[in-house]
Amino acid sequence: MQARKAMIEKLEKEGGGPGNQAIAKVNKVQRSTSFGVPNANSIKQMLLDWCRAKTRSYEHVNIQNFSSSWSNGMAFCALVHNFFPDAFDYDSLSPSNRRQNFEVAFDAAEKLVDCPQLLDVDDMVKMREPDWKCVYTYLQEFYRGLVTKGLVKTKNSS
Structure with missing residues (x-):
């Protein structure tokens, strides 16, 4: 120096x-020298892009953000279904039945990935658009659970 x-x-x-x-x-x-070190915004964008890629082929899902894109529960269901297609029948779900969608996704994620239910179904149903920070935190936990189960490979995992 x-x-x-x-x-x-x-x-x-x-x-x-x-x-x-x-x-x-x-x-x-x-x-x-700090090039290549992810910052909070790039990590957030990487998670959003990952969610978008995993749910791209699902009907009623168009992930653009961590708030309104998750408001009817279909994106949560699609993300869980992508990794656990036998957990529930995605095609039987409807965007208009928000409560059921949140219950199905959160219950399956807790059971199959040990993802804590950080989002409350009643709160999600009451809100027109969920708080993006809450959704982001939940998705980080879901991703972490998938990594722990070996279902998602990271640069650091073997």
Whole structure:
């Protein structure tokens, strides 16, 4: 770090064109050291993209966010059904029967993946759009449960 400071000071004393470009290069190198480390926004986007990919072929599901896209329970059901197709009959579900959808998805996720029921069915039915932070947290737990069961591979899992 001291060597870097000394180099910057030397370049600043030399002033003018080439020195300023060298300082910019040194600063650019420093900032780029964090490249590749996921931040909260990129992790959130990766989870959203993963959910979208896993539910793409399901009718009545169009995941665009962590709130309104989950409001009728069909996305939760599709996500669980993708990993456990024998757990329930997805085709028998209806977007208009929100309570049943939440119950089916949350019960199956708890039973099959040990995913805690962090979302309350009554609360989900009362809200027009669920709180995105609650949905995001629940989906993280569901994903973690799948990883623990070996159903999802991560870079760190063998």
